[in-house]
Amino acid sequence: MGISSAGPHCSVWRRWAQLRWLTGFHTRTLAPQSVTSAPGVLQQRKAPGMPTSVVSRPWGVRPRGGRALHAAPSSSQEVMLTSERYRVRRLPFSRVSDSDVAFFERVMPGRVITNPEELKPFNVDWLKSVRGCSKLMLKPQTTAEVSQILRYCYERNLAVNPQGGNTGLVGGSVPVFDEIILSTVLMNRIISFDKVSGILVCQAGCVLEKLNEYLEEQGFIMPLDLGAKGSCHIGGNVATNAGGLRLLRYGSLRGTVLGLEVVLGDGSALDCLASLRKDNTGYDLKQLFIGSEGTLGVVTAVSILCPQKPKAVNLAFLGCQSFAKVLETFTTCRTMLGEILSAYEFMDEKCMELVERHLKLSSPVTGSPFYVLIETSGSNSTHDEEKLKNFLEQAMTSGLVSDGTVATDDKKIKALWSLRERITEALTHDGCVYKYDISLPVGKLYDLVTDTRARLGQSAKNVVGYGHLGDGNLHLNITAESYSHSLLDAIEPFVYEWTARYNGSISAEHGLGFKKKQFIQYSKASEAVFLMQRFKAMLDPKGILNPYKTLPSGS
């Protein structure tokens, strides 16, 4: 449908959207996977058909009021061991002995996993791209237990891999060799919530979506939302400084996290669990742990500032004929929507093709090379709709947008969001995925996709670009039939050099983990990396915490 026939009036849009909904757009409702059992304890329930050992499946297995859906890709093929695929040498840590296992059994009886079958899913990342061979997983319930574990590991020189929901995309959440997996899965207690200040204090293993559900009941939401919400743990979110879909509105975790409790490499617990908006007493130590990917300490509890739940939410899903129009639409909507703009996401037509082909989702808006998803969240639906209507009128009459649909009801909003949120999942069905999570000046964002596509030609199956345009964050993804060193060599360091040329970041929100750590110098000066290494040596002198991650090896 062209701009002229749609007409610039909002009600026309909505009627037209409803028609589209009836004709082509499907939503699915899945059974809930998680339940709240005792007050304050958020538990996960095994979904039907799921192996007992897998209580969580990342990247949004399940929808709630949220818009996440569906399971991770399954592959019958064994994932290659990280140590075989990449040239990496095991550091001289001790190996877990029977007496170590006996010690842990005494500390946390019944919460010590040594069964190789049970350990399997926790040794492999969600993308099925890296695999460790840990022989031991521990499931502490309290900070005191985490302290006991780390004190012992420190004495014994045993390496530890802290693990939340295992939803990471850079190989940071699984062991590289035989590190002990320290899972936060049973640390899922809400400690307090203050309705006046909106400050939530909870243990690190609370699932993001469960926290959001808990808050919604009280008229609040989490300041963070991402596709993996159904499985990811808040401690893991903090450890990676996850960005997600609400960052444009509520800012990064560096602003919303007010306090942390962390256990250091020698087992000492650091209580910085403040619940204050303002606190200028000395250095802000919690910032060191936000985004440190479990290499400086294990986050055991989080204090976080939560916004009010918006009363009115609207979504517009629009087609644009060029990336220049995507940018101009952003400028226009920022000006015209102002304080109610809560998300501005973009995706190219390849993304939509893959979502349709692999997940059988059909978009109500087709025929454009680019799509944008604009969300407004406010407190007055009449006011918000009026603003959105004016913006849409402007965008359409000026030719910025060539097609589109709007949704105000919850079900349609979720279904539209899933077109964006499920791109990651669709990509995994397309073959082997090479992921790049890049920050760039917004005007350059799509040039990287175009240049990469031209460079790789037929050697890649698909090269797609999407992401959080409002945050200057591109998700460049390349798929191929199978993993190949030569394709990787064609992509890297090309993508990193390109990014550095424009002073971008080679990891906007996913962290460096195992896969990107060797490339840190493209985004950080050597003096900065050196200082990071000194922090690491000070806080984790034996280097037992998440070794082989974040900081470059061999330096």
Ligand SMILES: O=C(O)CC[C@@H](O)C(=O)O
């Ligand atoms: O899979 C990716 O590249 C991005 C995942 C996530 O950060 C998203 O924004 O959907």
Ligand SMILES: [Zn+2]
């Ligand atoms: Zn993202």
